[in-house]
Amino acid sequence: MGTEPRFADYLSMKILLPPALLYFSNAILFISLFTRLPAIQLSLGVDKAVLGLALLSAPVGTFLALPIAGRITDRLTPRLTAVLTLPVCALLSPLLTIAPLWGFLICFFLFGFFRTIFDVAANMISTGIEQRTGKKVLSRSHGFWSVGLLAGSVCSGFLAEKAVTPFLQQIMAAAFTLLACLLVWVVTPKDAAPASPAAGKRSAYVIPDRTILLICLMVFGLCIVEGAVYDWGIFFLREQLRADPAIAGILYAAFTIGMGLTRLAGDKLRDGFGATVLVRGSAISVAAGIMLLVGSSSFFMAGSALFLIGCGVALAFPLAVSTTIALGKGRPSENLAALSLTLMLSTIGVPPLLGLIAEHVSLIGTFVVLLPCVLLSFLMAPVADGRRTMMPFLRH
Template sequence: MDECDRRSPLPPRTFPMMILAPPALLFFCNALLFVSLFTRLPEIQETLGVDKAVLGLALLGAPVGTFMALPLAGRVTERLTPRVAAPLMLAVAGLITPALTVAPVWGFFLLFLLFGFFRTIHDVAANMISTGIEKRTGQKVLSRSHGFWSIGLLVGSLISGVLAGREVSPLLHQCGAAIVVVLCCLVVLNIAPVEPRQARVPLAGGRRPVFVLPDRIIILICIMVFGIGISEGAVYDWGIFYLREILHADAATAGVLYAGFTVGMGATRMVGDGLRERFRPLLLVRGSATCVAIGLAILLSTSGLPLAALGLFLMGCGVALGFPLAVATTIELGRGPAADNLAALSLTLLLSSIGVPPLLGFVAEHVGLTASFALLLPFLCLSFIMAPVAQGRVPRPLQRFVPVAKPGEKDAPAPVSPQDAVRG
C-alpha cells in the first residue's frame, strides 16, 4: 500500500471541491460532445441521404473502435497516467466530431470508429481518476462524477434544441462544442494533481496478455446492467427521432423534452453516492430497472408531450446509477489490474449503450420506433433478475451454470465470501 492509500478520509464538510473538479470537467465535456452530435442526427441523416437502417449500420463504427481500443486502453492509461490520458483522448475525439457532420456515409463510419477508439481510452482513464479519488480520500465521488455527465447532457440538449430551432448547421454546432471541450481539457491538465505511477504487478508467465478479455465477473456485471445500458443508448440514438416522428414535436421542443431525460439522470447521480451508502447495491439495481420500465411504459402509452417528458424523466432516473454501480462492482470484485478490468467493462457496456441501439434502427425502419423501444422491456427484466451480482452473488437461475465451489473440493477453494462465489 503506498503513502496515498494510507491517508485518513477527509471529513465530509471539509471535502474540497477542487478534488472533484478534474473528473467533473471531463465527464461534463464528454457528455456535451456526445449529445451535441446525437441530437443533430436527424439533420446528419438527411445530409447522408440514408434511411434509419443504414444510419444504424454507420453508428456501429463506435463499438468497432471500442473493440479495437480494448487491448490498448489499460496500457495507454498506465503509461500516460489517467491525469494525462483522459483529457488528451477526449480532446482528440472532440476534434474528430465536426468532420462527422459533413462526411459521406463510409467516412462517417470510419470517423465514428476513431471517435469510439479514443473515447474508450478516455472512459477508462476518467473512471480511474474518480476511483483513485475514492481510494485516497475515503469519499465516494464516482456517482457525482457521472452526475456531471448528466449535467453535460442537460446543457448540451438544451443548447442543441435552441441551435436546431434557429437552423444553425450541425457543422458549426459541433465546431463550437469541440472548441469548448479542447479548452476544458487544457484546464484539466493544469488543475489535476500529479499522481505517482502505480507499480506494475508481475503477472503469471511474465507477460501481459495482448488482448484483455472480460473474465467471468465482468461478464456477469455487464449482463446485470445490460437492460439499463441499452435503454440509455436507445434514448441517445432514437429519442429525438421518437419525439419528432411519433409525438410530432418540432426541433426546439424535442430538445427541451429530451432534457427531461438528462434532468432525471443528473439529479439521481448527484444524490447517488448517498444512495450507495444507505441502500444495498441489489436494491439500487432493481430500483433502477423498475424505474426505467415505468418511464418506458409511460412514454410508449402516451401521445401527449408533458407525459412523454415525465416518461423520459423517469427513464433518466432509472439509468443514472447503472454505470457507476458497474464500475464500483468491478473495482471491488475484479481481478488483475484495475485499468484492464475497466477496459473490459467499457467494451461490454459501450457495446450495450452504443453498439446494440443502432441495431434497433432496423426494427425502427421496418416495424416502427414504438416497437424498437418496446423491445427494451425484456432486457430490463434481465437486469432485475441479475441484481444479486452487485453484491457478489450468483442469481439462482444461473447457479447451475456458474457453480460455486464446496468446502473440501479438490483444486477449488471453499467460498469464504459472496465475492468468491461470483468469481468462481
C-alpha cells in the same frame, strides 16, 4: 465550528473538480452530436437502417481500443491520457457533421476508439480519488456527465431552432471541450510515476472472468436502454409526437434531468440502500418509463417517461464500475477495460437491430423490445453485492 464544514465542502469540491469537468465536457460533445442525428442523416441521404449500421463503426473502434486502453492509462497516467484523448474526439466531431458516408464511418470509428481510452482514464481518475481520500465521488462524477447532457440537449434544441448548422454547433462544443481539458491539466495534481510494463507476455485482450460477465449481465438491459434513448430518442420525439426541434430538446432534457439528479445523489444512495436495491429500483423505473413513453399522447407524458428512464439508467454504469473495482481481481484499469469490452460485445448488434425495427416496424417497437432485457437486469441485481442471483443457472 462553522468554519470546518465550509472547509470540508471546499475540499470536496476541489477533489471533484477534475472528473466533473471531464465528464461534463465529454457529455456536451456527445449530446451535441447525437441530438443533431436527424440533420446528419438527412445530409448523408440514408434511411434509419443504414444509419444504425453506420453507428456501428464506433463500437468497432471501441473493440480495437480496449486491448490497449488500460495499458495506455497505466503507462501515461490517467490525468495525461484523459487530456490527450478527449481533445482528439473534440476535433473529430465537427467532421462527422459534414463528411460523406465513408468519411462518417472513418471519423466515427476514430471517435469510438479514442473515446474508449478516455472513458477508462476518466473512471480511473474517479476511482483513484475514492481510494486516496475515502470519499465516494464516482457517481457524482458521472452525475456531471448527466448535467452536461442536460445543458447540451437544451442548447442543441435552441440552436437547431435557430437554424445553426450541426457543423458550427460541433465547432462550439469542441472549443469548449478543449478549454475544459486545458483547465483540468492546470488544476489536477500530478499522478504518481507511470507504471512500468509488467514482465512477461500478456494477452492482447484481458479475458473477463465470471464476476465481470455477471456484472455485465446485471447492467445489460439498463445500458442498452440508455443507448436507445441516445440513438433514437430524438427521432421518437420528432416523428412520433411531432415535436419541433426546440420542444424536442426540452423533452429530451427531462431524460438528462432524471439521470443527473439520480447520479448526483448516487453516492449517498449507495450508502443508504445498497447496490442490489438500487439496481432493482433502476430496472423498475426504466420499465415504467418505457411503457409510459410508448403510450404517450402528450408532451407532458413523454417528458415524464423520459425522466423516469433517466432516473433508471443513471446508476447502471457507476454501479458496474464500483462493483468491478470492489470484486475484480488484478489491475483495476484492465478490469475496467474488460468490463467495457464485454458490455460493448454484448450490445454491439443493438444499434443496427433497433435501426431495422425503427425503419420497418415502428419507433414504438424499438423501445418495446427492450423490456425483457430490463427484466434481466432486475433478476441479476444481487450480483452488485457479490450475492447469488434469482436465476439458479447463473448463480454467483
